[in-house]
Amino acid sequence: MSFLNAILLSGGAALLLPLILYLLNLRRITPQPWAAMHLLQAALAKRRRNLRIEQWLLLLIRLLIPLLLALCLARPVMTAMRVFGGGKSSLLVLLDDSYSMQAGDAASSPSQRAKQELSRILQSLPKGSEVQVMRGSAPDQTLLNAPTAALDIAAQALQSHPSTHGPLRLQDALSAAASWIEKSPPGNRELLVVSDFSKRDWGNAAQGAGLPALQSLSKMPQGPQLTFYDLRPPQAENLAVVAAETSAQIAAVGQPIGLRVRVVNHGQRAWQDLPISFEVDGKRLRTSRLSLAAQGEAVLTFTHQFDAIGKHALSARIEGDSFALDNARHGIVEVRKPLEVLLLEDEKPRGSLEAAGDFLSLALSPHQSAGSDLKDLMQVTRNENRLRQDDLKGREVVILADVERLRSNLSLLEKFVTEGGGLLVFVGPKADLTWYQRDFYNRGKGLFPSPVLGLRRAANGLQPARIAKGLLSHPAMLYFNDTRAGRLQDAEFQSWWELGPAEGTRTLLSLDSGTPLIVERQVGRGRVIAVASSAGTAWNNAALQPFFVPLTQRLVSHLSSSSMVRDNLTVGESPRFELTSEEAALTHQLVLPSGQRVDLGIESENQRRLLVIPTLQEPGVMQWNCGNELRLLACNLDPQEADFTPLATADLEALAKRHSARVVNSPESWQQLDRGRRHGSELWKPLLAILLLLLFAEVLLQQRITRG
Numbered sequence: 001m002s003f004l005n006a007i008l009l010s011g012g013a014a015l016l017l018p019l020i021l022y023l024l025n026l027r028r029i030t031p032q033p034w035a036a037m038h039l040l041q042a043a044l045a046k047r048r049r050n051l052r053i054e055q056w057l058l059l060l061i062r063l064l065i066p067l068l069l070a071l072c073l074a075r076p077v078m079t080a081m082r083v084f085g086g087g088k089s090s091l092l093v094l095l096d097d098s099y100s101m102q103a104g105d106a107a108s109s110p111s112q113r114a115k116q117e118l119s120r121i122l123q124s125l126p127k128g129s130e131v132q133v134m135r136g137s138a139p140d141q142t143l144l145n146a147p148t149a150a151l152d153i154a155a156q157a158l159q160s161h162p163s164t165h166g167p168l169r170l171q172d173a174l175s176a177a178a179s180w181i182e183k184s185p186p187g188n189r190e191l192l193v194v195s196d197f198s199k200r201d202w203g204n205a206a207q208g209a210g211l212p213a214l215q216s217l218s219k220m221p222q223g224p225q226l227t228f229y230d231l232r233p234p235q236a237e238n239l240a241v242v243a244a245e246t247s248a249q250i251a252a253v254g255q256p257i258g259l260r261v262r263v264v265n266h267g268q269r270a271w272q273d274l275p276i277s278f279e280v281d282g283k284r285l286r287t288s289r290l291s292l293a294a295q296g297e298a299v300l301t302f303t304h305q306f307d308a309i310g311k312h313a314l315s316a317r318i319e320g321d322s323f324a325l326d327n328a329r330h331g332i333v334e335v336r337k338p339l340e341v342l343l344l345e346d347e348k349p350r351g352s353l354e355a356a357g358d359f360l361s362l363a364l365s366p367h368q369s370a371g372s373d374l375k376d377l378m379q380v381t382r383n384e385n386r387l388r389q390d391d392l393k394g395r396e397v398v399i400l401a402d403v404e405r406l407r408s409n410l411s412l413l414e415k416f417v418t419e420g421g422g423l424l425v426f427v428g429p430k431a432d433l434t435w436y437q438r439d440f441y442n443r444g445k446g447l448f449p450s451p452v453l454g455l456r457r458a459a460n461g462l463q464p465a466r467i468a469k470g471l472l473s474h475p476a477m478l479y480f481n482d483t484r485a486g487r488l489q490d491a492e493f494q495s496w497w498e499l500g501p502a503e504g505t506r507t508l509l510s511l512d513s514g515t516p517l518i519v520e521r522q523v524g525r526g527r528v529i530a531v532a533s534s535a536g537t538a539w540n541n542a543a544l545q546p547f548f549v550p551l552t553q554r555l556v557s558h559l560s561s562s563s564m565v566r567d568n569l570t571v572g573e574s575p576r577f578e579l580t581s582e583e584a585a586l587t588h589q590l591v592l593p594s595g596q597r598v599d600l601g602i603e604s605e606n607q608r609r610l611l612v613i614p615t616l617q618e619p620g621v622m623q624w625n626c627g628n629e630l631r632l633l634a635c636n637l638d639p640q641e642a643d644f645t646p647l648a649t650a651d652l653e654a655l656a657k658r659h660s661a662r663v664v665n666s667p668e669s670w671q672q673l674d675r676g677r678r679h680g681s682e683l684w685k686p687l688l689a690i691l692l693l694l695l696f697a698e699v700l701l702q703q704r705i706t707r708g
Contacts, residue, residue: 007074014066018059054705061698068691072684088128090147090184092224093118094177096136096195097161098168099325099571099641103196103233110196110231117229118194119155120667124674132180133158136195137166137572138615139176147184166572166615167638168201174213181217181224189224191217192670196231197647200640206651214659226661227670232646237267239274239292239321240642244329245479246314247550250557251335252377253309259302259331261316262482265292266643271320278302279315282621299484306335311567311632313621326642330621330634332567338375339560340394343382345401346430356401356428356536357382359543363552378556392416396560401535402428405435414447418524422559423447427497428534449521449530450499456515457495464492464540465511474508474520475566476558479550486547493517495539497532518555525580527559569635571619576603577611584609586627593620593635 095118101111122131131154133143143157177191195201205211217223240263247258259278265271271292277284290298306312312335317328341364345357353359361382367374383391387408392398398413398421400406406413417423425448427436433452440448458464467488472481479485488509499516508518508529520529533539535552542548569575579602588600588611603610616635624631647655656663664670 010070014070017066018062054701058698058701058705061694061701065691065694065698068687068694072688072691075684076687088126089130089188089190090181090224091125091129091131091190091192092177092180092184093131093133094136094173094191094193094195095133095143095158095161096168096193096201098137098166098198098201099637100198100233100644101196101231103238103323103644105234108234110233113231114194114229115158115161117667118158121192121670122151122155122158124667124671125151130185133161134173134177134180136168136170136173138574139169139173141615166570166617167641168195168198169572170201170205171211171213174211178213178216182220189222190227190674191224192227192229194229194231196233196644197228197652198643199645199647200643202647202652202655206647206655211659214661218660226656226659227673228652228656228661228663229670230652230663230665232665233644237269238323238326238642238644239263239265239267239271239318240323240326240637240639241276241316241318241329242326242639242642243482244314244316244331244636245482246331246333247479248377248553248557249333249475250339250377250560251306251333252338252375253307253335254305255375255377256303256305257314257333259304259314259316260482260484261300261302261329262297263290263292263300263318264297264639264642265295266645268294270294270296275319276300277317277319278304279313279317280304281313282315306333309335309337311335313632313634315621325619326637326639328619329636330619332621332632332634334561339378339396339556341378341380341397341399341556342391342395343380343399343401344385344387344403344406345382346385346404348384354536356426356534356538358536359548360399360401360426360535360552363543363549364556366549377553387412392421395421397422397424397556399424399426399556401426402430402538404430405432405439410439410446414523417447417526417528420525422526422556423528424555424559425528425530426535427530427532428536429495429538433497444502447523447528449505449519449528450502450516453498453500455495456498458493464494465496465513465515466493467491467517468510468512468514472509474506475568476554477508478568479554480547485550486545488547488551491540491542491545491547493533493540493542495533499530499532529555529559567631567633569616569633571616571635571637574615575613577613579609579611581609583611583626587625588627589625591623591625593618593622 095114097111101114102109104110125131128149129151130147130149131144131151132147133154135141135143143161144154148154181189181191214226217226241261242264243260243262245260247260251257261276263274263276273289274292275287275289277287279285285304286302288300288302290300292298300316302314302316304314312333313330314333315328315330319327321327343357343360345355347355347357353362361380362369364378364380365376367376368379381395385403385407387398387406389412392412395416398416400423413423433455436448437452440446441451442448444451469489472478480488493511496511496515496517499519502521505519505521507516508520509516511517516532518529518531520527533542535543537543566575584602588602590598590600590613592598598614601612603612619635619637622633622635624633653663655661662673664673
């Protein structure tokens, strides 16, 4: 037994007062015999025995009253379980180490508080307890190789853990935590979730979205105690560059490239004349100024022409905000010679915007079609439906525009794609569905990415199909997450092919019915993209929409890139890039934005050679030395991490109640909660109830004795 206010136990000495008073009031009785005494002796003997018992009972009650009062004030806690080793715990700390945990200055940020306060919590654990710390941004990586009872080692690991800038992978982290707890020793299990509980990470769960991992914890035979440790940032003010998108992934020498920058103010303070700089390859070229209202945003566009072939880094950077890591955003653009495209169609080119090839040619070479002196990135050669070896020389992408069937040798096109070429297929009213399914798809052995399930049409009188809304993640589609690039949902589709699922095929866009509209599959070293509707106006009006030109150019640019490597990465990723056999024989080194050099390893997986890059921790432009070739990679923060707004206290409490959790915000509140969980409630409440009963009994007994 231990006492929270042990000094007040001295009040127990008050039990001596009734004992002293009892002794002082004792009277020596002198017997006085009288004649009729023998008639009352029997009754008096019985009454004397009862009176003696009542007096001793009254004395005992009066001794217990001050003792119990002193115990109540001292607040006793049972600690017998700790003495015999029964109070030890298996504690799993799920630590949110995302960027928002660094809000505030270095001394008072949630990240720094977490390190200091968790160390105090670990020191208060009973001897024999085991602890493990799991990272919320990388649930497969723990701070300790295995759970340890050496709590000082766990505390040291916390202090030396570097701050990260990746997003909180909430669902993955909770699932990994549930798996670990299932394997932990039975007994006192606890999951301590340490987070700033930002609205962006926990908002959906607070609004009722399920957290399956937490629900599974409650169903365990010996489920853990769940605690939310709330570490709110001292302020939620923050400015961030959340997007910096190039107008094209590839540009020709002398062709203007635009960088569209979006800056968001996540705070309540308005900003005036905020400087924003445009940088190329780390050199500042120009600076503009913008104003931002509270909770507002602004969009600017910078343009630049490159005169050197190669990959270049474009950056936008704001100044004046205290949180510097999200004040800049970077992108990579490849400058090259014009891209050679071969366009195959059944009809002879007309150039009158009647056939699908007319719209594609205009979209890919708009300046040439208009007779302008400006340069186009793509040079399009239009051929009737024939394909010879000479036609493919120097070509990087082949487009089939509503071709009925390929009349020439299909193996020639297959060889072109397998060796690294790109193929873009548009279907339409002339396309032979049977040939595409039987020969072009060929049970997944051909070039067409998906099986064709049939032709579908919008029923008469019903609304036409439209492109489904949603966040786009494919590199060729990222540009269209901003509606300023054109609203994809404005296009109306009257007819389309229904494409089925296939192994290795990825959907880029879908219709609102869920049917894939644009799909992609890698074939050898090349890639094939298929569009389930026409490029002209026969089946839809997409070619008449503002987004058609950038969409077509981005699809072709994506196919022309021989590298399968994404050059725009996100902090917190652990990317792996597939290498060719020639690239796998070279040495690879990564130069981080800080200047640190990291030698990269290569792994084998299913006869593929993969370049392994460690988890990215720094935003900025990185250099990848592939043998003697220098490549650039851009690494940016997840834009959602820039919003530090915490979950409302009432919402957090409701979330905790729904999952049978408790919320604490300091080591002291956790320790108080821990005592109650491990040993039951403090004993002063039941002792106080007993004290009140004794006072009531003392009054009744005193009255009984007085009445004689």
